[in-house]
Structures are given as C-alpha cells and as structure tokens.
Amino acid sequence: MINSDIFLILRVVLFFVATPFVYKALQSLDLSRIFKANSGDQIRIILMVLSIILGYFFVDVLMSLFEHVNDLF
Numbered sequence: 001m002i003n004s005d006i007f008l009i010l011r012v013v014l015f016f017v018a019t020p021f022v023y024k025a026l027q028s029l030d031l032s033r034i035f036k037a038n039s040g041d042q043i044r045i046i047l048m049v050l051s052i053i054l055g056y057f058f059v060d061v062l063m064s065l066f067e068h069v070n071d072l073f
Contacts, residue, residue, distance in 0.1 A: 002070050011063045019055035026051055 031043045 001073065004067075007063060007067055007070075010066075011059055014059045014062065015055055018058050019051055022055045022058065023047060023051035026054070 026047050031046065032039075035043055
C-alpha cells in the first residue's frame with residue numbers, strides 16, 4: 001500500500017498540471033453569446049474561475065479512483 005502523503009502531494013501537483021489544460025479546453029467555448037458586448041474581462045475571469053473549479057474536480061475524481069484501487073490491494 002502506498003502512503004497517503006504521496007497521494008496528497010500528487011493531488012497538489014496534478015492540480016497545477018491539469019488546470020492549464022482545462023483552461024485551454026474552456027477557451028474553445030464561445031461565451032460571447034451569453035455575455036454583453038465588450039465584456040472580455042468578465043469572460044476571462046469566468047474562464048479562470050471555471051478552470052480552477054473543474055481542474056480541482058478532475059484531479060479529485062482521478063485521485064479518489066487511485067486511492068480506492070490502492071485500498072483494494
């Protein structure tokens with residue numbers, strides 16, 4: 001069994017690795033249809049916040065899966 005401290009460190013490292021990828025993926029969405037004209041700053045802030053939230057959820061799901069598999073053995 002792997003020590004739980006390793007999973008904690010890996011969770012933090014993967015969060016900082018996954019968040020830019022999520023941000024790049026969210027940039028493909030056309031949010032200008034939802035927002036008013038000339039609201040580029042608000043769209044960027046929403047994208048940053050969403051990428052942090054979704055990056056956290058992605059890493060949390062992935063690490064929970066690894067922790068459960070580790071508990072099986």
